[in-house]
Amino acid sequence: MSVVTKSDTAPSSLPAAHAQSDGRLRTLDLRVTGHPLDPDNTGSIIKPAELVDAVEISALNRSELVLYNQLLAHAWNDIAPGKIYRIRKSVLRGTHDSNDRLHESFDRLMSAFAKVRYRDANTGKSLTMRINLLGPNTEEDCDDGYFTYTFHPTLLTLLEHSQTWAKLKSEIIYLLRSKYSLRLYEMIERRINMHAQSETFSVEDFRAVLGVPKNKLPRFADLNKHCLKPAVEEINQLTDYAVTIAVVKRGRSVEKLVLTWLKKSSEAVQRAAQERQQSRIGRSARRKGTVEVIL
Secondary structure (H helix, E strand, O other), X not given: OOEOOXXXXXXXXXXXXXXXXXXXXXXXXXXXXEOOOOOOOOXXXXXXXXXXXXXXXOOOOHHHHHHHHHHHHHHHOXXXXXXXXXXXXXXXXXXXXXXXXXXXXXXHHHHOEEEEEEEOOOOOOEEEEEEEOOOOEEEOOOOOOEEEEOOOHHHHHHHOOOOOEEEEEHHHHHHOOOHHHHHHHHHHHHHOOOOOOEEEEEHHHHHHHHOOOOOOOOOHHHHHHHHHHHHXXXXXXXXXXXXXXEEEEEOOEEEEEEEEEEEOOHHHHHHHHHHHHOOOOOHHHHHHOOOOOOO
16 A cells, blocks of 8 residues: 655645546546635635535534545545545644544544445446445544545545536635535535536435435425525525525425526625625624624
8 A cells, every 4th residue: 555645735736637538527637726724725625526416324514524525635636546645633623722523523434424326437327335435544642643544445446437526615615604505515516517507306315415314304394494595595695606496396395496506796706705704703694684783
């Protein structure tokens, strides 16, 4: 097994990606750019569609999803079966002084299973793979020690055929406060350059892609109030996209959800950029058009 020694910050941009013989880019040929592990800086994270659309068997929370994106970004420009990556825990814990949250997140990621749907390159058949999101890893016990990790080789073999991806803005990932907002943002970035501007889901499938546990928010009214509406509002406030989720009913029951996405006007994009520069304090009030008075 070869060992890759990497710096504690995200890798810089490498030469431009190249096309395959059929003229299409592979997801693995794209490059992470900027400084996506630094919340105070800007950068891009490449996430294959297979991972964006993965259904969590072991539900993850927001901080664990962010951590997984960080680990993926740190390894991405050298990612390959058999390689080992390491990064200082201080880079991953952000503004937290303690590693306690990291310990729990490492444990959760190590035990996390997901269902990854893909099309077999040889037969063309649709398949579902159940696999660990993270491979074997080790952690140095000291506070500023290294976390050394791998990805499952079968997962990486699958990603060699990936030709669809989301190009995530790291500064937006750190600003989104909800797991469902983060998952919805990944879904939009994975679809934004498609010819279609909408997609229809069953309620069950949409819950699965957003990572809503089966025993949580079983009534659609609660799902809409605590998951869908807050996620859409946060996406519309902070990103360059205008997103809606419409319901299709059969009688009184919600049967389908229609996700629609559009790129905002230049003025709206500027307003979103300005909002991203403002303090998180008061953001909810600005989103709702109210004013918070601090006494």
